[in-house]
Amino acid sequence: MALAAGEAAGRPVPACVLGIDLGTTSVKAALLIGAEQEQVVAESCSRETQAYTSSLEAGPQGMEQDVWRIIRALNECLAALPQQQLQRVSHIGITGQMHGIVFWKRDKGCKWTESGPGPTFEPEEVSHLVTWQDTRCSPTFLSSLPLPQSHISLATGFGCATVFWYLKKSPGFLKSYDAAGTIHDYVVAMLCDLRKPLMSVQNAASWGYFNSRNKSWNTDILKESGFPIHLLPEVRDPGSIAGRTVSAWHGIPKGAKVGIALGDFQCSVYSCLTEKTDAVLNISTSAQLSISMPPGFQPPDMPDPSSAVTYFPYFNGDYLAVAASLNGGNVLATFVDMVAQWTEELGLRVQESDIYTKIIKAALAQTKSKLSIHPTIFGERHVPEQLASCLMQTGVRRILGSGSALARNEVLRQEVERVFPFPVVYGKDVDAAMGAAMVMFHRK
Missing domain, CATH: 3.30.420.40 (ATPase, nucleotide binding domain)
Structure with missing residues (x-):
């Protein structure tokens, strides 16, 4: 490869950037190598998640995915990428399917294990992912909720709407968790061992009850309805750094910078516009x-x-x-x-x-x-x-x-x-x- 040739010639080898997309049906990873303004896609890998599962609470209206299967597909993707290039990763960008929500325990969201070329993590006390395709929130149910102060209409499959559904239909479910986010917010939190989940403006807007102009949740409106606002992540601008990897991961060095999770739609547009x-x-x-x-x-x-x-x-x-x-x-x-x-x-x-x-x-x-x-x-x-x-x-x-x-x-x-x-x-x-x-x- 050109990378190896440059290394053999004694020239400095540029660092790699890893991009990850946790999609609705598959996980994809892409390695980007670049120096200054030049960039080259080094390798990419995709794996089907086969993660759809039944919903005990919502029945046929529920559309849920097994987070363990999603992370398994992610691990398979990274294991298929060249170790030589993963070891040069300095930055990680993560995106995924928007609107959906997954819940976890902050202290027990995952467990790290030694596996193959390096440590990996597996979900531990984590709920199913309720996806953007979920239809448990009927138009009648949505009309019973407080009106958001937002330019985006609330819809079924939106994270905040799903929380309201659990609050009214299955309140005991929410008591088992103290953190929530999109599936890609979850991965960022696990990689960086975040005590409080972080969420980009892009993902927050996709959840509902978020004012994009002042970049804040509608906390007053939510509090009046008994919404568990402690589950809402802190919000930051897209493109900012969420933290650093707390462990080596599939050969990626400990301390690699991890960007705050982004909306998959925005990333798709960014890749070509x-x-x-x-x-x-x-x-x-x-x-x-x-x-x-x-x-x-x-x-x-x-x-x-x-x-x-x-x-x-x-x-x-x-x-x-x-x-x-x-x-x-x-x-x-x-x-x-x-x-x-x-x-x-x-x-x-x-x-x-x-x-x-x-x-x-x-x-x-x-x-x-x-x-x-x-x-x-x-x-x-x-x-x-x-x-x-x-x-x-x-x-x-x-x-x-x-x-x-x-x-x-x-x-x-x-x-x-x-x-x-x-x-x-x-x-x-x-x-x-x-x-x-x-x-x-x-x-x-």
């Missing part, structure tokens, strides 16, 4: 179309529940205008799973990969059809009852495509190119793990 006139379209498990707002832009004081556009905190005080959909690659996966079940009931067993192949071939061969499909089977946050059923003026000149569903599906790419009246460019190394690494690289 270079021009103000670009719009980023990401289609993975869900889908988002975003543009960067002008410097100094501030979101409205109150949300518009009927609007499909939300303003997400980005970096350096900027915002992204985001049209976010709950429906993306998950719709294709659900459709394929349904077809597989039908064929099995008819006495046939067909691999899902074969179904994907035939669907794509059929779609590519189709030229015109009067069939109208509204594939919003997961609803939308601004219209949750809509089940299965804006760019010229902002100066957008190009669409940057990203996301696993878009990368793997030619039909989706053709539809994107048909719908948008702009050139469409598909990025390389465009993902949240890469974005998290780039954030730390640019802030070294």
Whole structure:
């Protein structure tokens, strides 16, 4: 490798930055090597988590994941990366699926063990992760909660909404824990042995009951409703350092700087957005179309529940205008799973990969059809009852495509190119793990 050649020639070898994305269905890690402003992706690794599990409290409306399985996938990812490069990691950027919440005991959140090339940690007294896909908070339940002082509407799957649900439906559950955060906040807290969890403005806004303008929780509103505010993490700006690793980790030296956990959506955009006139379209498990707002832009004081556009905190005080959909690659996966079940009931067993192949071939061969499909089977946050059923003026000149569903599906790419009246460019190394690494690289 070029790194080894540089070392052999006696030139100083630049440090590495590790980016980690704890996604909805998989974990990805990427190593970024750079000197000054040059950066090269050294290695990357991805592992499926297979973490979905049943919810005892919420039943079929619950969407939970086993944190132990997520951390196992993370450990497998890091174990697959080159030890020589991991030993040079000086900074770690971590991101993951937003909105969700996991609870833990501060003194017993994990245990460190010797394993393979170096120490690793495993979850100990940790709850399941209640994900952003969770639907236990019905519209009726959400309407019974106090109105947030925030520009973002409260929705099911948001961390604070989930805490309210436990408070009213299963209060004994909350008494077992004294800390909470997103899944990536949890990993940062374990790596740095934080006594009080830290959370970036990006993740705090995704939980609800957070005022992005003054960067504070709606503590007065929450206190009046009996909300356990001791569970709320301390909030800091995205890009800041949360702490240092308290132990060597998979060969990464003790004392490596760990950035505060970031939103996966913001990191995905950061990995590819270079021009103000670009719009980023990401289609993975869900889908988002975003543009960067002008410097100094501030979101409205109150949300518009009927609007499909939300303003997400980005970096350096900027915002992204985001049209976010709950429906993306998950719709294709659900459709394929349904077809597989039908064929099995008819006495046939067909691999899902074969179904994907035939669907794509059929779609590519189709030229015109009067069939109208509204594939919003997961609803939308601004219209949750809509089940299965804006760019010229902002100066957008190009669409940057990203996301696993878009990368793997030619039909989706053709539809994107048909719908948008702009050139469409598909990025390389465009993902949240890469974005998290780039954030730390640019802030070294």
